[in-house]
Amino acid sequence: MDKPEDLNWVREQPDTPDPANDQTLATIRKFVRERRKADLLAALKMWDPLDVMQMLTRMRLKYARKLFQWLPANPSVRVIAELKPDFRSLLMQESTQQQLTDILDGMDPEDAAETLNSFPDDIAELLLDNLPDASGVAEAAAYSHDTAGRVMARRFVALPETLGVEEAVAAIRSEADRIRKIFTLYVVDADGRLVGTVGVGPLLLAQKDQTLGEVMATDFIAVAADTDQEEVLRIARNRDMRTVPVIDGDGRLIGRITPKQLNRIAVEEASEDMMFMSGVSPESEADDSILRIVKGRLPWLLAGLVGASVAASVVGIFEDQLAAAIVLASFIPITMSLAGNAGLQASAVAVRGLATGKVWEGDILWRLLKELVAALINGAVAGLVLGMLVLVASLFIEIEDPLNLVIATSLSLLCVTTLAAMVGATIPILLDKLGFDPAMAIGVFITSSNDVLGVLIFFLMATTFYLG
Template sequence: MSSTASELEPVAWTRETSQEPLETNDDTLKAVREMIKAGKRTQIVELLKKWDPIDVMQLLTRLRLKHARKLFQWLPANPSIKVVAELRPEFRSILMEATTLDQFRDILAGLDPEDATEILNEFPDDVADELIARLPDVEEIATRASYADDTAGRVMARKFVALREDCTAGEAVEQMREEADRIRKVFTVYVTDFDGKLTGTVEVGKLLLAPDEQTLGKLMNRDVIAVSTDTDQEEVLRLARKRDMRTVPVVSGEGHLIGRITPKQLTRIAADEANEDMLLMSGVSGEARSDDTVFRIVRGRLPWLLAGLVGASVAATVVGSYEDQLAEAAILAAFIPVTMSMAGNAGLQASAVAVQGIATGALWSGDILFRLVKEFFAALFNGAVAGVILAALVLIASMIVPLEAPGRLAIATSLSLLCVTTLAAMVGATVPIILDKIGIDPAMAIGVFITSSNDVLGVLIFFLMATTFYMS
């Protein structure tokens, strides 16, 4: 619980550790709202200075938007920046109005460039770009804007420990002590040559156990993996997971060490990529946010809906082309939803596994054929089981409801289910791999594309089987 000034009791905040708000904080919310309405800036600032930034963040997110904006603008530089670090991106972007951006411009202009750059990394990209645009005279901060979105250069931290190969272990430890205030956590010391090019790394644990006179050139691991500034952040994450790296060094085109991707940034990248993939799999633009305007919502979702409409129209056209067969045997219409559902589910399952394998780096190029063969036989088995069950249900139903040629209907429906399930799974497993090879986010495959294509294939295969085995 946060402490408060005695004259402002009982205005206190109980930390909310779950998504559900606590009723005990309702009185505090009411009191804060009244102080904001009354314009009691001095009193409320004195109160919140004694709160933990996380508690202030929770308070902001529970207030009405107009009150949150005003309160945020009232906060002085020190607590407000700490609060921003705790806010989720969607809340930060809501609070970042022109007057607030001017407030942060003044704050950043007075900071060390490295500290300012690190703080900028806490903001959503669009807000950071706006702040950078307001700091034209700060060259080092503005350099960040030169890197493309979602690249290593955009998210890298410029604080790191880099020493030359002829530096001794004792000197390195002393240097780390001197850098302790500037760099909070150091897991790896980077080693460079006389030109500043990255040549190796030394883990801190190994450095502390080494004799003081031992040079880094003899201690370092020369098998160093680095990324360039234009490397996509998803590729950085994939590399870090594959090589079990806590931090990833970033080098210039000439091989000079210029930054590192910290554990905190790797965690953030993983969360960003997971959220983007989830949105793409749902048929929503990866840039969508909960605070989007109506125009942005429409722009992000309408293209996917129209793509789904095209797919559904093609499937409807296929069904319409078999109008005579449906008129002759109306019972076939009852099995169309079953076929489309099985095709969609099989395709989504296979594509989800493929996307996960690509994202985590578990799907290697040499392993693709073996994975596809396994996917084929698994889908074949699943389709066979589902087909047998559907055939049995058809035969059981024929004992209750009169059906024409139930035996042939059972064969047609079970074979169509077998073929549809197998083909849909192969499409779902293959398309993400193809998209990844041509540089398109494979998560896009799980959305409208897989669903629509498998609906069309499912309906087409179903009527081909029905025509061959039932209508003949």
């Protein structure tokens, strides 16, 4: 049994291990050692959740802890516990709770807090009560989701500014087992307030008779516990920081954002932005139920339907113009497509600039001016190309008054491209100012609004220059 599809589990009675599962456990341990995460999860997703939980309670702790972290993080445990009495009874068993407590104890407090959220409230409380570091997990859970306080690590090295360099090096060595990687030493005053930082390299090169207060850097950047994690990532990138200290309202050091957590934030934010751009709820997961899929996508589809309906209504308003010159209908998809693409391009650049911190308060007007000039050039070129195509087509197809049609369509593309680009560049900035994720501007909102504006401008131009 060395293939994922060969893994199977015989349902066990409470506290009665079945020898038939021993080979399966051995194979799973082998997969964990070999880090065959994808193969293992592909096999386990076919299992009943009750069997998965039984398997975890039978495994040695170090393997169970790793596998538990691999399992998808979603509300399935909470839901399954409500729907399946057998699954809930297994969670309530003392042996299961002890195994889960041991697994959670080996995780960082912020990860443990996130995992506890997936369990039913009463079981989560029991597990929390049995955790040796219950206070740290409870403290992490107290902070809002996606904030520095929720994701920060509470293990760090902080020493008083009066301590000598030699003593500081000895202190770092003593903490090596507790903290795997130490990049920065934090210097605090007598009240625990952060007053400076010292890199490990400069510390080792300092004179032994110097104090930390003499060698520390005082131009450090720290974030408050309620700072949004996306802002933390932006600060870390702009200042090239490997770790970011977190302080409370009084300036006392309470944690740090590690490189691992910064990478995790980057992945989460990129995934969230991608969801927004696709018109999907950021909470959507690959293994969502049908009901959850519908709830996550239907609002966005309905929003797009509203936008499309408004655009269709605009077309209906100009029904007489279409009847008078049916050729105009050929240009509607061209106008809508160009408006949507121009808006998406400008909004994508704006969202990226906001995410990386490259869009500053003082240069917003300059950036919008650049977008305006670029949009005018793009619109002029697109209008010129379309006009040439219309003139060429008029040589082979009978088109009434082709010159005026060229003027109408070319001017409409110029105006549509310019307006769509300005809307796309402005809306993300406005959303950011209002405290919303600027990525929400991309997708349904920009596409629908620009479709409506594009169709309206096209018919106004056609009415003025072609049918007037």
